[in-house]
Amino acid sequence: MRNDHDTVDDALFAALRGMWRAIDPMPDDLVDRMLAAVAMEDLSGEYELLTLVSDSESVGVRGEGGTATLQFSDGTTSVLLHVSTGASGRHRIDGWADGSVIAVRMVHTDPATTDEATADPGSHGRFVFDDVTPGVACLRLVARESGGGLREFRTPQFEV
Structure with missing residues (x-):
């Protein structure tokens, strides 16, 4: 009424x-x-390019070589990761992003839990994640576009 x-x-x-x-x-x-x-929300995720480069074709991130290099790109933003294994069996991820990346977050999932960590990309786009446990992870980066707006770039999942 x-x-x-x-x-x-x-x-x-x-x-x-x-x-x-x-x-x-x-x-x-x-x-x-x-x-x-x-409609295009996940389109960039579908078109991201994943390249695995290593010293040997048979050596992966968890391989005996202990290092791997991963490259992700969506045509606007590119990310290069160097994953290395320390003596403790945990990993270090050194990353470089081009463009105006202002924030980097790693979402690390294993069957029991989901863990998130952030890193400062610095003025040159370099960032580090130290003491990373083995498992599946992806990165989420926030980049500033030329017009001043913000855009999220997500890598596909990769195994650490």
């Missing part, structure tokens, strides 16, 4: 909508851009 208070609120909200439409109208292509953005 509506009362006079609801009618006053409806009129006030209608006046506010009218004011904002006049002062700051919605861009004509906003709906189309939002639909495209949602």
Whole structure:
């Protein structure tokens, strides 16, 4: 059941909508851009390039060689990782990212738990994750676009 208070609120909200439409109208292509953005949310993840480079074709990250180099790119941002194994069996990940990367987060999953760690990419895009346990991980980087906006770059999962 509506009362006079609801009618006053409806009129006030209608006046506010009218004011904002006049002062700051919605861009004509906003709906189309939002639909495209949602549709492309994971598209960059699907097109990311994973390259595994090692000293031997048979040596992986967990191989006897103890080191591996991984490269990820989506055409705009590229990340190079060097994974090495320490004497304790834990790993160190040295990374380099091009572009204006301002934050790096590693999501490390094993069957029992999910662990996250952050690293500062520094002014030259170099970052380090020390004392990483073996398992499956992925990186999430936040990059500043040329227009000033922020964009997330996610690597595919890789085994440490």
